[in-house]
Structures are given as C-alpha cells and as structure tokens.
Amino acid sequence: MTYFIALLKARNEYLFYFGMLSLLSAVIMFAVSKFSNVQISGVNAWYKPSKFALSIGIFSLTMGWYTGYLFYKYIHIYNWAMIIFLGFEVFYISLQASRGQLSHYNISSTLYASLTVVMAISAIAATLYTGYIGILFCTGNFAEFPDYYLWAIRFGIFLFVIFALEGTIIGANGSHRVGGAGGSAIPFLNWSLQYGDLRIAHFIGMHALQVLPLVAFYVLKDIRLVISAGIMYGLLACFCLVLALNARSLFSF
Template identity: 45%
Template sequence: MRYFLETLRVRNELLWGFGWLCLAGAVVCLVLTAFSRTEVYGANVWYKPVKFYLSVAIFSWTVGWYSAYLPQTHSLTWFSWSVTVLLSLELVYITVQASRGQASHFNTSTPFYAYMWVGMALAAIGVSIWTAYLTTRFFGEGLTPLSPGYLWAIRFGLVWFVLFSLQGLMMGSRMAHSVGGADGGAGLPVLNWSRNHGDLRIAHFLGMHALQIIPLLAHYLLKDLWQVILIALLYALVTVGVLVQALMGKPLAHLWASLG
C-alpha cells in the first residue's frame, strides 16, 4: 500500500491529494455516527457521506493511477481538475445535508433542495462524461506498454464504470432507488441495501467498482487475455442480473435464495 501511495503521488499529485482529503472526510463522518441518532431512510444520517467519501477516494486514486499509462497532455490535467471539482461539489452538499438531518438525493421538498439535486445529478453526469473521455484514450495510441490482459482489464473496467454510473439516471428518473416499495426500511448494515425490495444501488455499486476489481484480478491472478475477457463478461452478466432482479422488485436476498 505504501508503494502504491508513494507512486501515485508521482503519477497524479492532484488526485493523490484529493483522495487523502476524501479519506479524512470519511473518518470524520464515521466518528460523527457515534454522536448522532438522526436517521434518513432508516440509517444514521452520517453513513451516506462516509460511503460517498470512501467511494470517491477509491475512484480518485484508481483513475490517478491509470492516467499515468496515457500520453501526458493538457486534457489529462483538465480531467483531473474537472472530476476533483465536480465530485467536491457533490460531497460538500451531501455533507451539509447530513449536518442538517436532511436527505441529499431525491430531495426536492424546497426550491433550493430541488436546484441542488439537479446540480448534483449534472455533476455526476459530468464525471461520467470525463471518464468516458479517459476510456477513449485507452483505445488510442501512445500508451505505456502493458500486458494485453491488464490493458483490456482496464478498458473493460472503465467501460463498465461509465455504463453503470449512468445507470444512476434510472434512479433519478424514478426519484427513488427502491423498486416495489418506498426507500428506507430494513437494510443491510452500513450499505443499507434493502432487504425487502429491489434496490437499484446494488448494480450501480458493482458496475462502478469493476474499475478496480477487474484490473486487480488481471494483474494478480489472470495471466491470459481470454481469461480476462471471460471474467469481464461474467462480471457484467452478474451485474446486469442484479439490476434485473432489482427492477423486478426483489431484494438481493431473493437472488441468493434462488441460487441456493
């Protein structure tokens, strides 16, 4: 881990620093869960910012690491600054709403909240668009020489990330993440994924973290290009299956039971 962080600082100092800032934010919010009993959708109000800070830290460090494989151009600097600013705006609003005991997502109860909800959605779309741009760079020329398996793992991870990050539009159009029931109620610890209804956040989570999982598998376990392709396609199939399950209004536990 030390080697990763030291090397990342050289590769992309901005995203290295932003990741550390997000990690600090996650720790602060986690501490605040012990001092607050306020709940939103049945979960401690500070768990949401914890999850978002951690997710953004992991994303920032991941794309910062990958960006060093590309020809270093001004557009990469724009990419780093754009995702930093856009994600910072989203994190600040989520944190402020937590401090007020209010939901950040799907909250249009006042004109201000409605404007901020739209602003968050646009920021998330902006990050997806910038990541799509990064993806196209990995299909271009001038890349640092990488093994075919690892290179394709990064490509698959980026493509799945973009597709399933945009799946957030599905939740936005519904103004809810649950299917078959209202948001809230019994959920898995910390993650708070519904145990009673379909939950669109699960496929969203799995698809976006393909960005880390598939390249890690390719780097440490999968040595053959066809193994990488097979795992990437199976990963996508499972994620789509989880999405379909949620759209049917059935919780993840129902999928586990059917597989058992």
C-alpha cells in the same frame, strides 16, 4: 507500502491528494455517525456522506493510477473536473446530513430541487469525462504493460461508465428501492433485504474499475480469460439491475 504511496502520488498528484482527503473525510464522518443520533429516512444521517466520500476517494486514487499511463496533455483539466464535480457532491451531501435533511430526491423547495439537478449534472459530467479517458486507453500505445491488463482497464472504465449512468434510472425512479420502502436492510450499506434495490447493480458495475484490473494483473494473466471475466462481470451487474427493476431482492433467493 511507503513506496507504493509515493508512486501513487507521483502518477497523479492532484487526484492523489483529493483521493486521500476524501478517504480522510469518510473516516471522520463515519466516526461522527457513532456520536450522532440524527437520522434521515430511518438511517444515520452520516452514513450516506461517509459512503460517498469513501467511494469518491477510491475512484480518485484509481483514476490517478490509470491516468499515470497516459500521454494526455490536458490531464490537468480532467483532474480539476473530478475535484470540482465530485467535491461538490460530497460537500452538499455532507452539508445536508449536518442539517438532517435529504440531499438526493429533495424537491421540497426550488433551491433544493435545483441543487439536486446540479448534483446530477456533476455526476454525469464526471462519468462522461471518465468515459473519454477510457477511449484514450483504446486508441493509445501501451507497449509497456501486458494486453490482458490493458483490456481489464478498458472493461473496468466502460463498465464503470455504464453503471454510473445507471444513477439516472435511480433518479427517475425517485428512490433507490423498487417495490416498497422500509423493511430490513444490510447495516451501513442499507441495501434492502426485501425489495429491489438499484444501488446493488450501481455498486457492482462501478467497482469493475478496481476489481477487473486487479484480478487480471494478479490472477488471470490471460487476455481471453480477462475478456471472458469482463463479460461475465457485466452480466452479473445487469442481472442485479434487472432483479431490482422487477422489485426482487438479490438476497431473497
């Protein structure tokens, strides 16, 4: 484990430290949630920032690993873009949680509406820049590792981009739920058990970034199987999206 952590740090030191700081923040905020009774929309206020920090931490460490394969002289610009854009997201969501106020969907004042727009722009910019990193994996020479692993990284990045941009659908809907508010939900994740929930497809699609390369490298080890798995994984995320848009819960079957 010590060797792996040292290797992860060596591959991209900036994203390593940012990722580790995000994970530490997630742990601290989850611990705070156990001592805080503050709620936002019926859910502990600290759940949301802890989930965002956890997700951003995993994303940063993952992209830190992948960018270690690239010969991209402007990688420092990508690193700082991720730190600034995603760091702002976690900071603002955490600040609002500490004040017991909404971060997303908050249009109660001009300031909050403006900050919501800034969050959206930050998320889209980080996503599109990551898409460019995916293009580099399609145009570069990667003879040092197997084709099936390379294809898994490509699929992982592009599915991440597609379903990260699904966040615009959530924003346009004004809520992550479709068909109703309230009702029973999965603890911590807060995914609805009764109504459509757009976050499920968002989550599944974005984490193709980790799932597909890991499965390809350790299990499938065949380019045709990896391509098939990538297509099936994308269809699964699309199925969850269509289900949510039709106000149906994935857990209602």
